[in-house]
Amino acid sequence: AQSVTQLDSQVPVFEEAPVELRCNYSSSVSVYLFWYVQYPNQGLQLLLKYLSGSTLVKGINGFEAEFNKSQTSFHLRKPSVHISDTAEYFCAVSRMDSNYQLIWGAGTKLIIKP
Amino acid sequence: EAQVTQNPRYLITVTGKKLTVTCSQNMNHEYMSWYRQDPGLGLRQIYYSMNVEVTDKGDVPEGYKVSRKEKRNFPLILESPSPNQTSLYFCASQGSINSYEQYFGPGTRLTVT
Numbered sequence: 001a002q003s004v005t006q007l008d009s010q011v012p013v014f015e016e017a018p019v020e021l022r023c024n025y026s027s028s029v030s031v032y033l034f035w036y037v038q039y040p041n042q043g044l045q046l047l048l049k050y051l052s053g054s055t056l057v058k059g060i061n062g063f064e065a066e067f068n069k070s071q072t073s074f075h076l077r078k079p080s081v082h083i084s085d086t087a088e089y090f091c092a093v094s095r096m097d098s099n100y101q102l103i104w105g106a107g108t109k110l111i112i113k114p
Numbered sequence: 115e116a117q118v119t120q121n122p123r124y125l126i127t128v129t130g131k132k133l134t135v136t137c138s139q140n141m142n143h144e145y146m147s148w149y150r151q152d153p154g155l156g157l158r159q160i161y162y163s164m165n166v167e168v169t170d171k172g173d174v175p176e177g178y179k180v181s182r183k184e185k186r187n188f189p190l191i192l193e194s195p196s197p198n199q200t201s202l203y204f205c206a207s208q209g210s211i212n213s214y215e216q217y218f219g220p221g222t223r224l225t226v227t
Contacts, residue, residue, distance in 0.1 A: 009154065032214065042120070043204055043218030051214060090156060099214055100145050100164070106155040
């Protein structure tokens with residue numbers, strides 16, 4: 001079975017400061033990794049995904065994430081946040097043989113302080 | 115515009131009164147899914163469907179029913195809602211096993227009193 005842990009339920013950060021949102025997973029099989037973002041009062045949308053190849057993946061809105069197999073982590077980063085990044089961010093994994101079935105983390109709320 | 119729509123967006127009801135939340139996608143996607151979102155728990159899958167007339171239970175199916183008579187529609191049915199089903203519900207769809215992206219509806223906030 002797979003599981004996903006997002007270590008922080010909330011991350012407050014000043015505008016224009018860098019941010020890292022942490023995600024660790026456990027799985028006995030190879031997985032695909034995803035970050036989704038949920039803006040206030042909206043559904044979720046895909047931010048970025050890791051399928052294979054380069055361990056550093058870039059997504060929309062200046063976000064990037066690095067897959068670290070040895071540490072089973074997939075942390076999300078942005079060098080300079082804006083007020084518009086205020087949202088909840090969800091890490092998810094899926095088995096490679098069943099990528100419809102996503103296992104979700106509990107989410108991290110990114111709070112931008114002016 | 116490619117989208118997943120849900121109706122209603124907000125619903126307040128009483129215990130035991132049957133309700134249906136509709137979900138429709140216009141992208142000809144094979145896979146559709148229902149999730150509930152509760153604070154601190156992330157998203158938990160209720161039911162999913164791999165194609166027309168093919169549905170299966172997710173992690174928290176108790177108290178819910180679904181049907182998939184047409185490819186575009188995947189309604190969620192609560193036959194006898196209870197207060198523990200108060201939650202935010204999302205419908206999602208995915209095009210194929212190789213598309214690696216789920217598209218979400220805007221959510222339905224359900225309150226059962």
